[in-house]
Amino acid sequence: MEKKMLKTGYFILLLSCFALQLDANPGLKVRITQKGLDYGWKVGLENIKQEIQNETFQSWSDRENFGLVKFDYTVSGLRMNTVEFPDASVSLIPGTGIKLAIEHASATFHANWSIKTWLVRNHGGATVSLSGVFITVIFQVSRDNKGRLSMLFHNCRLSIHDVKVKLSGGASWVFNLFAGYLKKPIQAYLDKNLCPKIKHKIQRMDAELRTLKVLSQIDAFAQIDYSLINSPAISKTYINLDLKGTVYPAGNRTDPPFVPDPFTLPDKNNSMLYLGVSEYFFKSASLAYYNAGAFNITITKEFSTYFMPTEVTPNSTIPEVLQLVQNYTMSHPLMLTLQSTAAPMISLQTSSLTTEITGYLEMFSVLPNSSLQFIFAGNLTVNTSANMTISKQKLIISLLLKRFHFSLTSSGVDFSEISLLENFLSCVLWNGAIPAINDKLRKGFPLPNQAQTKFIQPVLEFNQGYLLISTDIHYTL
Template sequence: MLKMCYPFLLCLLSLQLEANPGLKVRITQKGLDYGRRIGMELLKQAVLKETFPSWSGQESFSFVKVNYRISGLRINTLDFPETSASFIPGTGISLSVARASATISADWRMKAWLLRDQGGITVSISGLFIAVVFEVSRDTTGRLSVLLHNCQLIINSVKVKLNGGSSWVYSFLSHYLEKPIQTKLDKNLCLNIKYKIQMMDAQLRKLKVLSPIDAFAQIDYALVSPPAVFKSHVNLDLKGTVYPVGNHTDPPFVPAPFALPNQDDSMLYLGVSNYFLKSASLAYYRAGLFNITISQELATSFNLTTSIFNDFVPEIGLYHVTAHPVLLKLMATSPPAVSLQADGCSLHITGCVDVFAVLPNSTIQYLFTGNLTASTRANLTVTKQKLIISLLLKRLRFSLLHSIAGFSEQVSQVENFLSYALQSVVIPVINGKLGQGFPLPNLARTVLIRPVMKMNQGHLVISTDVLYKQKGGGDEDLHSHS
């Protein structure tokens, strides 16, 4: 009976280990095609700059052994007239290059019995076909991993042209070098591709999954499951938890499942869940972002002294005939509650306020304490690769807890004053800190082009194209040709 329970227990454990993501990224065929064009152009630039090792060989000609050496190898031209990329469901990405051609130049030296000679060489390669399949997966640290799954190579023609040297040397080397060059390419090209992919994978393993937002918080971009590769796209499920800097304790809530739309008009789709925003709210609450003290210096739009209360709390004026500066200490008493709905995003803040008078000797005197509940609308925009959140106060409720003077009849007037203080001082301060934005998952050296945001129940979706920016600030605007 116990043995029969094992499969069920393993299945249950595997389900528990599969965490729902806080963020989703989808790369479509349109995005893959753009990446292919950019990638082939970058590959071409890199190969044209690359240096290659020399090699030596020996051939027999009319019973004479001839030793030769090829050095100074460099690729002069490279052409990829036909390239294609596609998703391989369950595996990764297939990339093929057909009818490629290249011209290579080098220096040659040869030595035989009583004979030495040297000159230049030009190699023309045509009809080159390469098909490579990359396997994408997730490593144990949650980083993306890329491995070579398969590599096929066909070379239709290799032609050698020599410059310099004796005529018989020319006919000898021209004939005998074509075969070893093709053999060397057949043997080493896929090995070189495998090595380059291994280097890429090593670089991916060095990437930090924790991305800083500001001095207060950072985002965990670790994969929670292996990439899901389908015929038309690949999905990446990211943890999407925002932590306070130095504190990676998971929130006391978990992400709810959500799905990206079944669309492929854009290169990239980014899904942001309510969980992501809730974890951000908790992180900033723990970091004290929602605790603000309003002083006379900060309240530039009104005169923050005890005299401001005289009209609606005259009892306070009895204690302070002479006007004194006032401090308003506002503190969130719980993490602001975030709600994503189809018609927008809202933030509900619960807190308290302590009000003090600042006496001439710089000591403070307590005036009153109350509870606050503020309902705000959160406007979400995408700017410079970041999700920007700005708050707008919709409603404030105030209830008096304690005071040096009873003014229960004037609570509504105090509520109006505090509402004005929040709108004019507190919300702008919070927006200034939130204005740095949350960095969105993004491909290396790309910027989002014409992002469109759609709000849904429990999550939002950003659909966008991307533009590759070359190192040094130049733009490779290939997406406009797609």
């Protein structure tokens, strides 16, 4: 039951973990709307119903008076069997946290009983029925000193309108005369113990949250810091979470030499979840991958594989390039090396994300004895646009070649016309270098989400300085 309650709490909050950085703009923003909270609470109630039969309470004993007769009783094995929540809601308390309310609930318990008087002793089973149950729980949503999400119990109120007790087994037909005297102590016991149990579960959820890591590994090159930089901002209709959203090289937590610009999520509430991914996030990713050497590539291919017709390299130009270079290389495989000379520049506009990659390119022919024959080298600037998709809660980026500029520094081939070299490079970039970079990016960037959840029909919208992701959520029990 406790594990299910922990999962329920995590899902309602849709978070995993976060670390501390005060007085800074976020690289990522997360907004959980009322629609998202309602769905999370609905799933949570189903979780509770499935596991409720495992909830047990401690035994207790006491003494009651029945007229002139005193009897001692013990109630043990009190276990909840069924529960119904006809009217349940979740709401936000601005500046504080989350309020869970259950009204007109009903429940049945099974228990064992034993009664003894000066004259007789007996024991059996009992069915306890509750009706008109009202529960209100408030817990604060905050951040611990390491930037992880924190849940603090604030308040719990419980009222039970009616309790019915029916004894069975033993001489229950006699002792049912005493059943009415058990209503009051059973109700008092439940009043005393239900809220502490709820408090304990919230404390358990908070303890689990404090054990979660704040870094998410992307691949061998980079990791993301999803830490909270300040406490969640809670309004009447949504929770806003500001995350650091910095991408670091794997094993290196040095902050980049730039900071996030402020940005604001639009006033929308049609989706359960909104994610704002800032330009800073992509810039830090660019720097992290550059520092990790991800943009340094070496490719060896058969010559002909570079010359598949594309929009960039029309059919009419290919024979000239083939003849010029192939005569020189004697049809040997080609080796391309590209050393990036700076982190790619990133720009997020209202229509797309664009990058500018600069580097030094060299081309060789690989001879049969594995030695290299130099062909040409030069400085290269490549401009690309980026296609973005979401798959398995990851943001997948794929670069598309837009244009490039190449400055030849040395050559073993007589390129009498620079256009021939440009056509050749179009083939190399389109069919070699760009696919190699995309292959390193294909693992994607993990987005903030809870285990056992998936995004439903996410929509990506480019804005000046940030990418907005709008999505609903599906949770698998």
